Amino acid sequence: MAGIKLSVSGLDKNFGSLQVLEKITVDIQDGEFISIVGPSGCGKTTFLRIVAGLEESNGGTVMLDGKEVTEPGNDRGFVFQNDNLLPWRTVISNALIGPELAGEAQQAARARTLELLKLVGLGGFENYFPRQLSGGMRQRVNLARALAIDPKILLMDEPFAALDSQTREIMQTELTRIWEEGRKTVLFVTHQIDEAVFLSDHVLIFARRPGRLRESVKIDLPRPRALSIKRTPEFVAYVDHIWSQIEEDVRHSVLHEGG
Numbered sequence: 124m125a126g127i128k129l130s131v132s133g134l135d136k137n138f139g140s141l142q143v144l145e146k147i148t149v150d151i152q153d154g155e156f157i158s159i160v161g162p163s164g165c166g167k168t169t170f171l172r173i174v175a176g177l178e179e180s181n182g183g184t185v186m187l188d189g190k191e192v193t194e195p196g197n198d199r200g201f202v203f204q205n206d207n208l209l210p211w212r213t214v215i216s217n218a219l220i221g222p223e224l225a226g227e228a229q230q231a232a233r234a235r236t237l238e239l240l241k242l243v244g245l246g247g248f249e250n251y252f253p254r255q256l257s258g259g260m261r262q263r264v265n266l267a268r269a270l271a272i273d274p275k276i277l278l279m280d281e282p283f284a285a286l287d288s289q290t291r292e293i294m295q296t297e298l299t300r301i302w303e304e305g306r307k308t309v310l311f312v313t314h315q316i317d318e319a320v321f322l323s324d325h326v327l328i329f330a331r332r333p334g335r336l337r338e339s340v341k342i343d344l345p346r347p348r349a350l351s352i353k354r355t356p357e358f359v360a361y362v363d364h365i366w367s368q369i370e371e372d373v374r375h376s377v378l379h380e381g382g
């Protein structure tokens with residue numbers, strides 16, 4: 124068991140008669156960056172929500188550090204596609220929401236969170252309001268907020284999906300840099316395969332409904348990684364392989380379910 128951070132075993136989920144996840148079993152090592160890819164509607168968000176404790180499963184277990192997950196908790200940090208920053212709060216006070224809710228002493232939390240804002244590239248923007256920030260900067264605040272509670276695992280659901288492609292690539296490199304510094308365990312959902320390969324140690328390919336784990340692909344690319352790695356034959360081969368695994372599923376969901 125040593126080294127396993129998150130252990131998911133035989134996880135089932137249905138919404139009424141709709142079976143969404145079927146017998147998902149996966150172990151994630153401490154400090155690994157794991158991405159989940161798969162066609163729209165295959166249960167990626169549902170999976171993440173169950174790990175977060177926001178959704179109940181219908182069978183199987185989720186263990187974090189050997190303890191069963193049954194409800195939300197400060198040992199898991201969340202970043203969603205759409206930032207949910209409070210518009211009336213400044214950057215720093217948005218980032219401090221987690222520690223505040225946890226009842227942590229203000230001074231300590233503030234000092235640490237200022238460091239985190241620097242880490243995510245927002246040094247000097249502490250007193251800005253969300254409306255004064257670009258989309259990329261708002262997602263950086265979200266990331267700092269998730270890190271501010273010092274979670275055991277970071278859960279990210281298509282966090283860059285709303286960003287333009289250049290900002291998105293910058294955020295990918297920034298995220299690898301931040302991850303290299305702290306080596307948190309990360310579970311990252313994306314539908315962009317090159318993003319998954321670029322960021323990850325393993326890419327989990329989910330098959331369409333009911334969502335099953337089709338394959339776990341180990342990404343043996345050296346770190347640290349720069350964007351230029353996306354042009355190497357090794358990188359392209361990973362993307363091609365993963366794409367071939369989900370192509371049929373994606374085609375089916377586009378043709379039959381409107382994407």
Ligand SMILES: Nc1ncnc2c1ncn2[C@@H]1O[C@H](COP(=O)(O)OP(=O)(O)O)[C@@H](O)[C@H]1O
Pocket residue numbers: 138143161162163164165166167168169170
């Ligand atoms: N709260 C819910 N009630 C009923 N059906 C849901 C609910 N949440 C998700 N679903 C359905 O479960 C399936 C998987 O959804 P989701 O996990 O969001 O997929 P993904 O994130 O991979 O696109 C979809 O068919 C979706 O409509």
Ligand SMILES: [Mg+2]
Pocket residue numbers: 167168169
């Ligand atoms: Mg989703």
